[in-house]
Structures are given as C-alpha cells and as structure tokens.
Amino acid sequence: MVPLSYYLLLSGILFVCGVLGFLIKRNIITIFMSIELMLNGVNLSFVAFAAHWHALSGQVFVFFVMVVAAAEAAVGLAIIIAVYRTRETLNVDQVNLLKL
Amino acid sequence: MTPNPYLWVIPILPLAGAAINGFFGRRSSKRAISTIALVFCGAAFFMALLVAWGFSSASAPYYFDLAHWIRSGSFQVDFSFYLDQLSLVMLLVVTGVGFLIHIYSVGYMWDDDGYYRFMSYMNLFMFFMLTLVLAKDYLVMFIGWEGVGLASYLLIGYWFTKDSAAAAGKKAFIVNRIGDCGFLIALFLIIKHFHSLDFTKVFELVSAWQTETAGVGILTAIGLLLMVGAAGKSAQIPLYVWLPDAMEGPTPVSALIHAATMVTAGVYMVARSSAIFERAPMAMMVVAIIGTLTALFAATIGIAQTDIKKVLAYSTISQLGYMFMACGVGAFSAGIFHLMTHAFFKGLLFLAAGSVIHGIGGEQDMRKMGGLRTYMPWTFATMGIATLAIAGIPPLAGFWSKDEILWQAFGASWVYWLIGVITAFITSFYMFRLMYMTFGGDYRGTVAQEAHGHDDHGHAQGHGHGEPHESPWVMLGPLVILALLSVVGGFIGYGNRFEHFLAPAFQGAAREVAQETSREAADSTLEHLLMGVSISVAGLGWLLAYLLYSRRPQLPARIAASLGGLYQAVAHKYYVDELYAILFVKPVIDGSTTILWHGVDQEVIDATVNNSASAARHVSDSVRHMQSGNLRSYAGWVAAGGAVVIAYMVWMGVR
Numbered sequence: 001m002v003p004l005s006y007y008l009l010l011s012g013i014l015f016v017c018g019v020l021g022f023l024i025k026r027n028i029i030t031i032f033m034s035i036e037l038m039l040n041g042v043n044l045s046f047v048a049f050a051a052h053w054h055a056l057s058g059q060v061f062v063f064f065v066m067v068v069a070a071a072e073a074a075v076g077l078a079i080i081i082a083v084y085r086t087r088e089t090l091n092v093d094q095v096n097l098l099k100l
Numbered sequence: 101m102t103p104n105p106y107l108w109v110i111p112i113l114p115l116a117g118a119a120i121n122g123f124f125g126r127r128s129s130k131r132a133i134s135t136i137a138l139v140f141c142g143a144a145f146f147m148a149l150l151v152a153w154g155f156s157s158a159s160a161p162y163y164f165d166l167a168h169w170i171r172s173g174s175f176q177v178d179f180s181f182y183l184d185q186l187s188l189v190m191l192l193v194v195t196g197v198g199f200l201i202h203i204y205s206v207g208y209m210w211d212d213d214g215y216y217r218f219m220s221y222m223n224l225f226m227f228f229m230l231t232l233v234l235a236k237d238y239l240v241m242f243i244g245w246e247g248v249g250l251a252s253y254l255l256i257g258y259w260f261t262k263d264s265a266a267a268a269g270k271k272a273f274i275v276n277r278i279g280d281c282g283f284l285i286a287l288f289l290i291i292k293h294f295h296s297l298d299f300t301k302v303f304e305l306v307s308a309w310q311t312e313t314a315g316v317g318i319l320t321a322i323g324l325l326l327m328v329g330a331a332g333k334s335a336q337i338p339l340y341v342w343l344p345d346a347m348e349g350p351t352p353v354s355a356l357i358h359a360a361t362m363v364t365a366g367v368y369m370v371a372r373s374s375a376i377f378e379r380a381p382m383a384m385m386v387v388a389i390i391g392t393l394t395a396l397f398a399a400t401i402g403i404a405q406t407d408i409k410k411v412l413a414y415s416t417i418s419q420l421g422y423m424f425m426a427c428g429v430g431a432f433s434a435g436i437f438h439l440m441t442h443a444f445f446k447g448l449l450f451l452a453a454g455s456v457i458h459g460i461g462g463e464q465d466m467r468k469m470g471g472l473r474t475y476m477p478w479t480f481a482t483m484g485i486a487t488l489a490i491a492g493i494p495p496l497a498g499f500w501s502k503d504e505i506l507w508q509a510f511g512a513s514w515v516y517w518l519i520g521v522i523t524a525f526i527t528s529f530y531m532f533r534l535m536y537m538t539f540g541g542d543y544r545g546t547v548a549q550e551a552h553g554h555d556d557h558g559h560a561q562g563h564g565h566g567e568p569h570e571s572p573w574v575m576l577g578p579l580v581i582l583a584l585l586s587v588v589g590g591f592i593g594y595g596n597r598f599e600h601f602l603a604p605a606f607q608g609a610a611r612e613v614a615q616e617t618s619r620e621a622a623d624s625t626l627e628h629l630l631m632g633v634s635i636s637v638a639g640l641g642w643l644l645a646y647l648l649y650s651r652r653p654q655l656p657a658r659i660a661a662s663l664g665g666l667y668q669a670v671a672h673k674y675y676v677d678e679l680y681a682i683l684f685v686k687p688v689i690d691g692s693t694t695i696l697w698h699g700v701d702q703e704v705i706d707a708t709v710n711n712s713a714s715a716a717r718h719v720s721d722s723v724r725h726m727q728s729g730n731l732r733s734y735a736g737w738v739a740a741g742g743a744v745v746i747a748y749m750v751w752m753g754v755r
Contacts, residue, residue: 022735023732023736092732096728
C-alpha cells in the first residue's frame with residue numbers, strides 16, 4: 001500500500017507545476033494546459049483522500065471537476081480560436097485589451 | 101407722547117423715488133427721471149412742513165410704531181419713528197436743503213450718462229438720512245447711519261471708472277466702518293446695562309444714574325464709544341481723513357452729504373445722547389477736546405489747499421469741530437444751531453463752487469480761476485454771502501451760531517474759546533482767500549477757441565472750455581434761496597429762542613438755559629466784549645486775505661517759500677495720510693499678504709485641499725498599474741494572494 005503522503009506530494013508537485021506554467025508561459029494554449037494540470041493535481045488529492053478515508057464523496061467530486069473542466073475546455077478553446085482570429089497571436093502579453 | 105401717523109410717510113417717499121428711478125430709470129427720459137426724483141423728494145419736504153405746522157411743544161414728542169422687529173423675551177426693538185424738537189430741526193434741514201440740492205442736481209448732472217443712477221442714489225440717501233433723524237431707538241438710527249454710509253460710498257464713487265473716485269469711496273467706507281465699530285459696541289453696552297435701545301426708555305433709566313464725576317464708569321465708556329462712531333461719521337480727529345477725499349464725488353453730493361446733512365449725523369447722535377453725556381463728564385471733555393483740536397487742525401490745512409472743493413472740505417471738518425466743541429461743553433442746542441446754519445451756508449458754498457466748476461468746464465484748481473466775478477455775478481453774490489456767513493460777519497447766520505458756541509465755550513474754559521477764536525480768524529482768512537482767488541483779479545484759465553459741452557466736468561481736469569459762463573437758473577435758484585437762508589437763518593437764535601425751543605429735547609437743558617440766562621444778564625459786557633473780539637478777528641482774516649491775495653498776489657508765494665518746511669507740511673495736510681499709510685494701511689496689507697494670504701490661505705487652506713487631492717491621485721496612480729490588462733500579472737497577484745492565505749493558515753495551524 002502506497003502511503004497517503006506520496007499521493008499528496010505528487011499532487012502538490014503537479015499543482016505547483018501548473019501554477020508555474022501558468023505564470024511563466026506566454027502561449028495561451030500552454031497556459032490552458034497548465035490549468036488542466038492544476039485541476040488534475042487537485043483531483044489526485046481528492047481521490048487519494050477518498051481512498052484513504054473510504055469516503056465516496058471525494059470520488060464524486062472528481063467527476064464534477066472533470067465535467068466542469070471539459071466544459072471549460074470547450075469554451076476556452078473556442079475563445080482561444082476567437083482570439084487568434086482577431087489578433088493573430090497567442091502570446092498573452094500582447095492580449096491585454098478587452099476591446100480592440 | 102402723541103401718535104403721529106404722518107411720520108413714517110416722510111422717509112418712505114424718497115425710498116419710493118429711489119426705487120422707481122433705480123429700476124426703471126435706464127429706459128426713462130431725463131425729464132421723467134427728474135420729475136420723479138423731485139416730486140418724491142419735494143413731497144417729503146412738504147410732509148415735513150406739514151408735520152412742523154402741526155407741531156406743538158405741548159404735545160411733543162410725537163411717535164409712530166410702524167412694525168415690530170425684534171422680540172426676544174423682554175428685549176424689544178420696533179420700527180418706530182419719533183419726533184421731538186431736535187428731530188424736527190434735523191427733519192426740516194435735511195428735507196429742505198436736500199430738496200434744494202436735488203433741484204440743483206438736475207442742472208448740474210443733466211449731461212451725465214448715469215443721470216438716473218445719480219438721482220436714484222440721491223433719493224436713497226434722503227431715505228436713510230430721514231430714517232436716521234426720525235428713529236425712535238438706536239437700532240433704527242443705526243440702519244439710517246449705515247444706509248447714509250452706503251449712499252455716501254455709492255455717490256463718492258459715482259464716477260467709478262476713475263480710479264481715484266473708486267479709491268475715495270472705499271476709503272470713506274472703511275474709515276466709517278472703524279467708527280461704526282465703536283458705535284456698535286456702545287449699543288451692545290446699552291443693551292447689556294439698560295436692556296433696551298429705545299431713546300426714551302434708555303434716557304429715563306440713565307437719569308436715575310449718578311453722574312460719573314469720580315473716575316470712569318459704564319456711562320463714560322458708552323459716551324466715548326458713541327464719540328468714536330460720531331468721529332467716523334462726522335470726520336473728526338483721528339478719523340477725518342476720508343472727507344477731503346470724498347470730494348471726488350459730484351459737487352451736489354459734496355454739498356448734500358459731505359457738508360449739509362450726513363456728516364452732521366454724528367453731532368445729532370451726540371446731541372441725541374445728551375442724557376448719557378451729561379452724566380459722563382470725562383466723555384464730554386473728550387468730545388470738547390476732539391472738536392476743538394479738529395476745528396483748529398483742519399482750518400490750518402485749509403489755508404494751503406489749492407483745490408476749491410478741498411478748501412471747503414477742510415472748512416467743513418473745521419466747522420464740525422465747532423459743533424462737537426459745543427456739545428462737549430454741554431451747549432447741545434448751540435451745536436445744533438450751528439449745524440443748521442452750517443447746512444445753509446456750507447451747502448451754499450459747495451453749490452456755488454459747483455456752479456464755478458460747471459461754468460469753467462471742470463476746473464477745480466483755484467490757481468486757474470480768477471476774475472469770475474464778471475462772468476458769473478449771481479454765483480459770486482451768493483458765494484460772497486455764504487463766505488460772510490461762515491466767516492462770522494454779523495448779522496449773517498454763521499455769526500449767531502458761532503458766537504453762541506464761543507460764548508458757551510468760554511463758560512467752560514477760556515482755552516476752548518481762544519482756540520475757537522483763532523480758528524475763526526483762520527476760517528475767515530482761507531474763505532476770503534478762496535473768494536479772491538476765484539472771483540478777484542483776472543481769469544487765469546485757458547480760453548479755448550470753441551465752446552463745447554461740459555458733459556464731462558469732473559472727469560477731465562483743466563481742458564479748454566471757452567468763456568466761463570453763468571449757470572442755468574435751475575442751479576442758481578437753490579443758490580439764491582440758500583443765500584437768503586444764510587442771511588436770515590441766524591435770527592432764529594436771537595434772544596435764545598432756539599435754545600428754549602430745543603430745551604425739552606435735552607435733559608438738564610432747562611437748568612442750563614436758566615444758568616445761561618442769568619450768566620448773560622450778569623455778564624452782558626463780557627459777552628459783548630467776546631463778540632467784539634470774534635467779529636474783529638473775522639475782519640482781520642478778511643483784511644489779511646485782501647492784502648495777500650488781492651493787493652499783492654505775488655506775496656503768498658514768497659511767504660510760502662520763506663516758511664519752507666512748515667508750508668510744505670501744511671500743503672501736504674501734515675502728512676497724516678502718509679502717516680496712516682505707514683502706521684495702519686501698510687501693516688494691514690503686509691500682514692494680509694504675508695500671513696493671511698501666503699501663510700494661512702495658501703499654506704493651510706489651499707494646501708489642505710490641494711494636498712489631499714494630490715495624495716489621492718498619487719495613491720490611485722500607483723494602484724492603477726495593478727490593472728494592466730496583462731493576464732499573467734493578474735495570475736501572479738492571484739498566486740501571491742493564495743500564497744499569503746496559505747502561509748497564514750499554515751502559520752495559524754501551527755500555533
């Protein structure tokens with residue numbers, strides 16, 4: 001049996017990787033992937049706790065997160081395409097205006 | 101006390117005239133403006149005559165309560181009018197002389213652009229002056245007091261495009277304010293100690309007080325503060341400086357406000373408060389000393405002035421000094437008598453001077469006059485009568501009243517009498533000097549080839565004007581009437597009739613009249629001797645002026661040169677204006693500039709507002725940069741915030 005702390009450590013590493021990616025990367029798609037990484041880091045901790053405490057609510061919560069993440073991916077990718085069509089760039093530093 | 105419903109109508113009439121001309125005058129014809137101004141002013145005079153006709157000493161004083169004003173517990177002030185012997189004299193003088201000067205103004209101001217404005221202000225002045233003399237209590241009197249100050253300010257600065265006129269108006273207003281400050285404090289003291297401002301009530305209460313012979317008490321304080329107010333309004337030392345400058349106004353204004361009526365308000369007020377002064381010998385003495393010194397001081401300045409109106413202005417100050425001298429020695433009726441005759445002859449002198457100025461096109465410098473006797477005989481004759489009257493040549497009006505004052509002053513102290521006689525000599529000298537310089541010799545002004553309108557007299561100084569010419573009859577008429585009054589006005593006082601008539605208005609006057617009668621009976625030789633002295637000094641003054649300015653016109657310049665510094669000091673009015681400028685005006689301006697303006701206003705008030713605004717802007721400016729629109733910086737803030745929250749929770753959790 002792998003101890004809980006290992007899962008939590010991995011979860012933390014994933015989350016921090018996501019945060020750092022979010023902060024450092026300029027490409028919107030990479031940032032988007034970093035968000036997914038953070039979500040999955042959190043998901044991992046949910047399931048780890050759920051397995052440890054033998055409680056199903058954690059597992060259920062992961063499903064919710066995945067559903068929301070899927071919806072978010074659909075909307076987000078649409079926005080990214082719209083941004084690229086209007087500005088011809090995916091560099092977030094150049095996308096700092098709500099209105100052109 | 102008898103009610104008299106006509107009283108309130110008298111002041112209201114000129115107010116109505118002022119309102120009509122003020123509101124509608126701009127679009128009216130000059131004829132309509134003159135009609136309204138004269139009708140309302142004349143109606144006030146007519147009403148005054150009507151009231152005087154029905155006046156009887158038995159039923160006096162009359163009063164009329166127009167409306168309630170202040171009701172604060174037991175302290176009450178009403179809009180009430182009051183007529184006793186004293187206010188009756190003032191009423192007739194103000195409306196009578198005022199009406200004549202209104203008629204004169206029609207001729208004098210006809211060509212001025214602001215004619216309707218002028219007439220409206222003149223009527224407004226009449227309203228306030230009548231309020232002043234008909235007031236039943238000090239507060240209503242104060243309304244009139246301030247109102248005439250306002251009218252005076254408006255009329256001195258009537259030609260407001262001229263800097264000197266605007267400055268003179270301000271000076272008059274500010275100097276008067278200093279006096280009014282004293283007057284107001286006196287009123288507060290009266291309210292505090294007598295709980296009323298009504299003349300009858302206050303004087304009744306005062307009569308129960310002891311005379312403050314030993315030391316200084318509250319009555320002395322009130323008396324002195326009232327005198328401060330009177331000194332401001334009536335141009336006495338040390339507040340006289342505004343009156344000579346007030347000559348910037350049109351000449352009818354100088355005649356009406358700055359000679360005949362307004363400036364005598366201080367004398368009236370002191371006489372009205374005789375009950376208070378009677379019980380404050382110290383205050384009386386101060387009044388007498390101020391009056392005597394002012395009389396002498398102003399007369400000496402009058403010698404060296406070359407502006408015809410300035411001479412008359414200093415003469416007015418000097419004559420007002422006589423009136424205060426009379427009040428100060430307890431001869432209130434003599435002071436009021438001189439007030440009345442002075443209104444006649446000084447009003448006449450100013451109007452005649454105005455006629456001269458009008459006739460030679462705005463020139464006021466006597467050195468550029470001369471020989472006008474042949475050009476304007478009527479002006480010469482009437483002004484000559486006024487000069488004889490002011491110089492104290494019997495049997496003209498000025499002789500009777502001035503001699504009465506000098507006789508009364510002699511009874512108090514021979515010092516007053518001596519200074520009074522010296523002043524009479526100087527008065528006679530400078531008045532005949534004025535006459536010889538203006539009317540004697542040959543015309544020294546420039547005669548232009550072509551006569552043109554004198555619509556800008558008072559504006560332009562000394563432009564060529566064609567031949568000097570006599571003024572129209574609308575101006576000469578008032579001169580002639582005033583000349584008649586200057587001749588016969590003195591006989592009212594013959595045999596102490598005037599004194600007996602006024603006696604009920606002054607407390608303690610009955611005793612005084614009795615004393616006076618007995619003294620006269622005892623000392624009739626002395627009185628005649630003193631009379632002879634004052635007549636002979638008047639004659640001497642005339643003779644000296646004749647010798648210096650008619651026989652040997654070169655001599656005065658040589659005498660002036662040999663006197664050097666002394667003459668310069670007199671010609672520059674003893675540098676009093678300069679002294680005041682250094683002592684009061686400059687410190688106030690400097691203090692205001694450095695402390696109040698640069699210090700308080702800019703450094704404290706402005707700084708508070710500006711600094712709080714700029715601080716808000718600086719804070720906003722720095723915070724603004726957080727909202728850059730840059731997605732990653734937002735993310736950074738969120739991450740940093742999250743890190744802080746987590747750190748906090750961990751830290752709390754550890755504890």
